[in-house]
Amino acid sequence: MPSPKFLHSVRNVPRHVPALRQIPKYEPSEPPTPELWTPPDADPTLEIPGEKILAREKNTSKVYWPAQIKEYIRPKGPSRPPLYEIEWMDTLRAKITRDLFYTFEEDGFGTCVLGNFESSFDEVVNDTDDGPVDARRxxxxxxxxxxxxxxxxxxxxxxxxxxxxxxxxxxxxxxxxxxxxxxxxxxxxxxxxxxxxxxxxxxxxxxxxxxxxxxxxxxxxxxxxxxxxxxxxxxxxxxxxxxxxxxxxxxxxxxxxxxxxxxxxxxxVEEVVAEVPTSNDEAVAQRVDVADEPKSAEEPPASDSKDSTATLAGFDSFTTNSSEDPAMEVEEEMNAHGEEPVPAPAPTPTPTPDTDTDIFEDAFDTASVLSEASDVSALVSVQKPPAQVGCEAYEQLxxxxxxxxxxxxxxxxxxxxxxxxxxxxxxxxxxxxxxxxxxxxxxxxxxxxxxDWVFDVKRMRKLKEAELKNREVVVGGTSSRPKKGFRLA
Known part of the structure; x- marks a missing residue:
């Protein structure tokens, strides 16, 4: 027989096992909302593939190098950043984030520290017109x-x-x-x-x-x-x-x-005449201009034979180093007029010979000059091919x-x-x-x-530097006159 102590401990326990109760299952009124996340799109300002950029390899790098974007890589989760696959100028590829490169539209493209690199070709610089190529053209x-x-x-x-x-x-x-x-x-x-x-x-x-x-x-x-x-x-x-x-x-x-x-x-086009003569043409043209130039109205006429003789004698002493001796012709000219030559005075700095004498003809060889001039005029008379004619809209430009x-x-x-x-x-x-x-x-x-896209990056960098420089000039304009911008080449 159980002890009284045990009976007291189980006095509240039911004598029969209770019937099982059906517990209804929990059925939510609406299905659980999944987490809303979609991968971001690429930067809409980028041209993919082909966008030319200046990029650095990692966050700790300070030097930028030419590269071009090849592909945009969408992130696979919200905790991962989007990546851009780029190709360096040595054809190696890397995957970097957007903050590691600059495009031409960003100011950093013209201010970042650029590494030393070369392209296949050197850029043509036309800062002056003194080069042999320009002279040839x-x-x-x-x-x-x-x-x-x-x-x-x-x-x-x-x-x-x-x-x-x-x-x-x-x-x-x-x-x-x-x-x-x-x-x-x-x-x-x-x-x-x-x-x-x-x-x-x-x-x-x-x-x-x-x-x-x-x-x-x-x-x-x-x-x-x-x-x-x-x-x-x-x-x-x-x-x-x-x-x-x-x-x-x-x-x-x-x-x-x-x-x-x-x-x-x-x-x-018809109103513009820009013919560049050769050196020979220029020399002939100058000689023709001198031969055809009328006597100045301010030039005093020869009043007497002595003045004329003095002037000619001065011209004689001025040209003694020439290949021919004009003094002999001066003496013959004076004898032809029945006059005696007088001693020549000191040579003047700018002697002016009488164009009615043979000295002018001897100095410039008028016959040969006119012959050359006729040859030049014959060349000039050859009509140059006209400018090309386009459609009406082009001709109105x-x-x-x-x-x-x-x-x-x-x-x-x-x-x-x-x-x-x-x-x-x-x-x-x-x-x-x-x-x-x-x-x-x-x-x-x-x-x-x-x-050679590396060459293009070099050119774009120079354009951006010029743009930033001109922008500083515009910002620094004074209030007394309007600010003036500059057009890039």
Whole structure:
């Protein structure tokens, strides 16, 4: 029998097992809301792939290097940052965050510490006009060569000179000017329409037109293009930029030749005459000017034979070091008039001989001068080929806008044609069907895309530095005169 103590401890325990109760399951009224997160998109201001940047390798680096973005990598979780896969100039790749690089639109692109690097080509610098290339370009050019029949292509075409290569592109360039070349029609119309937005897009596209071509060749092609399209008028227009910009219509005198140049945005090609003579032409022209120059009204006439004799004697002593002896001719001239020569006085600093005597004829050899002058006039009389004529919209452009058109519309298309000739894709100088021209144009665009992008980064860096410098000048303007901005080249 259980003890009383045990019975007391279990007195409250029921004698029978209680029935099981059904506990209802918990069923929420709404399903649980999953965590809302979507990976961010790439920076919308970036061109992927192909955006040219200045980047550093890691957060502790202070030196930036040229690179271009290849791909955007979305993060796999909210705790991970988005990454950009970039390619360095040595073709190595890395994945970095957005805060490790600058684009051209950011001020840091022009102020960051840049590492030392080189591109395949050196940039062409045209700060002065004293170089041998500029002197060669200013000389009158001979007749344009003609493409050989059959036309050269590929390596044989590359061996030609720049001017000889240029003539192969003339039919295409003429069609563009007349708005008859389908692949370039949109670019042509964007520029000549006058819309600022369209013109800006054309300029931006033209800035990438060089591809992998040597910059010096691009400069030479540009010179050939201006000479052919505007026929020397471009040499008469000097576009001054920056703080020394001249007003429209200003007249400038050349320091050496005294020739005057008129700079006017509304001037037409026919109103500009800019012919640079050779050294021989200049010498002949100067001699002709002296021979044809009338006697000054202020020059006193020879009053008597003594004054004339004294003047001639002074000229005689002034020219004693010449190859011929004019004193003998002076004596013969005086004897012919029945006069006796008198002793020559001291030579004067600036003697003036009588142009009615034989001394003038002996000094300048008038017959030979006039003969040479007739030869020069015969050369000048040969009519120079006129400037190229385009569509009505092109012809309405002022001279400076035509120069911009050559740079931003014709030059990129010219380089595309040079590429297809050099790679052997084009074998016909004459225009083909629109479909064939479109195909060749696409091949030229592909060749143009193979550019030395490191060179482009160097150029973009210099442009950004100039932009920041000019911005400081604008901010530092005074209240007494309006602030003046400067246009970048």
């Amino acid at each position: 200013n000389r009158p050019r001979g007749a344009s060569p003609e493409p050989v029949d059959p036309p050269l292509s590929g390596h044989a075409f590359t061996e030609l000179g720049i001017h000889e290569q240029f003539v192969y592109t003339k039919p295409v360039l003429q069609a563009i000017l007349r708005d008859e070349y389908a692949p370039a029609r949109e670019v042509h119309r964007q520029f000549v329409s006058g819309g600022v937005r369209g013109q800006n897009s054309v300029v931006q596209a033209a800035s990438l037109a060089r591809g992998s071509m040597n910059p010096q060749h691009v400069e030479d092609f540009h010179h050939c293009l201006l000479e052919w399209c505007l026929r020397g008028a471009a040499r008469g227009a000097r576009v001054a930029e920056g703080p020394g910009q001249r007003e429209a219509g200003a007249v400038e005198a050349d320091e050496e030749t005294g020739a005057r140049e008129v700079v006017d945005e509304d001037i037409t 002022p001279l400076l806008r035509k120069m911009d058109y050559c740079l931003n519309v014709l030059l990129p298309e010219l380089l595309i044609q040079i590429n297809v000739w050099r790679e052997g894709n084009r074998t016909s100088v004459e225009l083909l069907s629109d479909e064939e021209e479109e195909a060749l144009h696409a091949l030229g665009e592909t060749a143009r895309s193979k550019n």
